[in-house]
Amino acid sequence: MPSEATEKLLKAIDAGEIDISEIDPLAVDGSLAKKADVQTADSAVTREQRRSRRKRAVRARTISVKRMTKRELELGRLLYPETDYYKPKSRAECLGTERPCPYVSCKHHLYLDVSPRTGAIKLNFPDLEVWEMKETCALDVADRGGTTLEDVGAIMNLTRERIRQVEVRALAKLEALQEMEALRDYVDEGPVGKRRLPVINEDDEDDDDNDDEQMDGDELEAI
Numbered sequence: 001m002p003s004e005a006t007e008k009l010l011k012a013i014d015a016g017e018i019d020i021s022e023i024d025p026l027a028v029d030g031s032l033a034k035k036a037d038v039q040t041a042d043s044a045v046t047r048e049q050r051r052s053r054r055k056r057a058v059r060a061r062t063i064s065v066k067r068m069t070k071r072e073l074e075l076g077r078l079l080y081p082e083t084d085y086y087k088p089k090s091r092a093e094c095l096g097t098e099r100p101c102p103y104v105s106c107k108h109h110l111y112l113d114v115s116p117r118t119g120a121i122k123l124n125f126p127d128l129e130v131w132e133m134k135e136t137c138a139l140d141v142a143d144r145g146g147t148t149l150e151d152v153g154a155i156m157n158l159t160r161e162r163i164r165q166v167e168v169r170a171l172a173k174l175e176a177l178q179e180m181e182a183l184r185d186y187v188d189e190g191p192v193g194k195r196r197l198p199v200i201n202e203d204d205e206d207d208d209d210n211d212d213e214q215m216d217g218d219e220l221e222a223i
Helices: 004-014 030-034 047-052 070-079 091-095 138-143 149-156 160-176 181-186 202-222
Strands: 061-063 112-114 121-123
Touching: 149 160
Parallel strands: none
Antiparallel strands: 061 121, 112 121
């Protein structure tokens, strides 16, 4: 006679709550049946959870900048003098260059970001070389028009929720600069109505910087 756990398992299969292909063939009865790792409708991953996950397993990595003395900087300039090379100076020149874009020092390049406050370098794709990236220029993405938060997250190697937070913060700063009226058509929330944006002040900006540093620290610990 089948156990109570086996009967529940069979009923769930008949009701379509469990995909039989997900059941361990050894977990059929007795104590093994109680330990069967099956996914019911209650434990299934929701659509929102699936959308908020990272598209890539490798997180971004932040490299802290070591403070150097003036003497060390002078020696560095002598040992490794700066060499001038061609770089596009306008968007018109940039459009005609090769892709993937090799100019990682450009502030619009997606390979790395440099903190304007601390100088820390954040590698968005530490497991890829520049020529292996599918998207390298933020301006190219912007020229194609609007896209979803999931797509932006995949391009920048961030979660959908993090992209949403950055979007709200950017719109709030535009609101503080009184430049929001020109963008009102782009911040419609559908049936809910117009999005209400928070007011940014200096204290909030300091908190945002601290949040970014904390997030970078968490990413380093995960690596």
